[in-house]
Amino acid sequence: MRRIDFFQKSLVLVLSTFLSVSVNSSPVIDDVEGEITPDGKILITGSSFGKKSQSRPLFYWSANGGLRANLELGRQSWSGDSFNGALSKEVVHPSSKASVVWDHGMSSGKALEWVDYDSSRVYVFRKKYADFDTTQDVAIRARFNNLKGQFRVGQIVKGQKSGATGVVQEIDLNADGISGSIFFNNEIGSINELKSLDFAFGEEMVSETATAINSEGTDQYPTGTYRTFNFKTIRFWAETSRNNVYVGPGYNDTYEMKMTAEFTDGSVWPNDWQVVKNMTPRQWQTEEFILDSGSIDANDARLIVRTDGIENIDRRFKARTSDHPGRYDQIAQSQVSNGAQPGSNIYYDMLYVDDSWHRAFVCDSQKFDECRNIDILIPVEWEDNRISARFRESDLFPGQLYLYISDGNNIVNEVGYALPLAASPSKVELKVE
Template sequence: MKTKNKNLIWIFLLGVFLPELVWGAPVIESISGTLGNGQSITVYGSGFGSKDQARPQLWDTVDNQVTYQALTDGDTIPSGGANPWPENQDGLFKMESTDPQRNSFGGEVYKGTGMGVKLNNKTIANSGKIYLAWWFKPSVDPNTATTGGHSSKFVRLSNSGDPVNKTFSWTQMNNYVYRIDEGYCQQSGGSYWNDWPGVVDQWNFQEVYMDGRNRVYEISVNGNSLRSGVWNLCNSFDFDEVWSLGWDSGGTEPLNMTVWMDDIYLDNTPQRAMICSGSSWSSRGNCENQIPSSWSSEGLTLTLNQGSFSLGGQAYLYVVDATGSANASGYPLTIGTTVSGTGSGLSSPTGLMVF
């Protein structure tokens, strides 16, 4: 009888604590709030993990930058000092408010024309990792061949202590990590080859996640993974700087184009919340990053970024944890509605077997 009682106690304890002991993907139980742009919503669930700073390291919609408030259409984007970007290369990025905007909630975007149109040298708190997402619109196809050839970068990530010699580059045709002292870090000393799959003269959602300590990265365009890269041919190093972002055209005959950028989200962890058009994470489609103001393992408070989703439209909510895992099925939302859910604390255990 004593043995049976002990077994029952162990079964009870497993039922209570196992969900907290097992690392699993985030689970969204319910949400509360009005699902409109700029509104505060609360997300209840489990497996979200802890986050050192709820807000991202940078959320730049152009409109929300205090130091840009006096700018008018066509003014040069200021840099350095209290501005979000330390350098606007050659002053080529301008504030644009008369071109068609990405959505009805924003009135300003970045716009630049040339071969070296880029924002540079943004450092963040060092965790060894960078997650960067931004909306990008090119006037011509970045894959366009030139007579002499070109290799042109959308983004370069670096180690702030040695940005030139420890770097990651994503170009229109390839992507790679490079160390000056060890060479190319993947593909037997080469790079991964991937043409840009986006749409010309339309807004494309671009993402890069880099983990310098585990020597892996992933790049995505419009919710589709373009490359999951492994760079284990070099010693690891931390990434904590966006060395350049925009259009950095190089090679024998660089490609000149106009680019627009908007809604730049930068953090030192893959943890984030997103609303997406697809009902499953594996085919999530276009997404909008949400802006957290509080984050705990069982609840988030977000400021809703409606972005390109229309009133009454269907969207799906995802939470990504520190390992990069998200809930496999999106939590369905109808934009514009008000919902009132509550969290249950610990999720009920599933899949337990009694022997």
């Protein structure tokens, strides 16, 4: 009986080990056939790609195709009717022909439009360019009350106690008609000097046509002059219970970003990131956000952020609580709260969203950890041992391309599959069975 018992236990151990290895094995690419060209279609065969419930991604949009989402390649369109942005050729990704631009100085709203999803896991891949500097292009605000007269754009406002001066750039008047906010130009006046002389809380502010009392702050925190560029580079939102997680600079005077799970788990500051993600002015960035909303009252949610192939953070956190139980189900692209200087333009090249972590992509390195130039492929059919996918319509970057597959658990083949003749991508045609 002991021998049989020992044999049974050994068999269970062997089977458990085998299943564990099978479950955690990385994807294996055996062969690739097709056209390695813009819009080209390839057939990938191998093993351990994982089972994907929907072959096509949830959402795909490229500025090369205009403002509308591509419903041939993706499964849904934009989720709202308040699209923010216009087609542009002023700043365009090197591989593309157009972009979409939105001025964050014009509104506190998000760029582009919501993308809704209905799953615990979501993957976002995008290319964007911030034509502003969050440490320099700050909104300068002074709230007021007891208004008499009317402030006008272009006027000089002077503080009667502080002696501070600033030029009116925008007036935001409240419904009562006697309170609101003045937003000032960021070049003229004492508030813009290297050692600034600022308006004081409670003092009278005067222009040629108006007077008002400065109410920026409180008696306990008498701010007087408020500077902000509250930039959120992305935000995942639970519509029903308002819990959300976003990524953005930790302070006005720094590029270093933090991650904040509002209402559920607080912030992860830059010193706790693996590689700090920076707000990078005037540079195209390829960004990936890999998220799982987790369960209620547990630290099992997960956010992975990658910038230009570098993993910035892989963090477990609490995304949902009994008071805020909703699962994240909406994605907002960049957003600014409380204003920014006019001309704070952000440009988007493309956006890919999927309600799973499965994906296929190419990069310029044979080692996944060394990938820096990355582009996503668009899957058309997906099985555990066979994937049909299309290259995006944009130009392929020059040189050797390597193919990678991620299964549904974010496990990627560490060594890339070299695509034949990828150094001459414009006219390459491979045999298709």
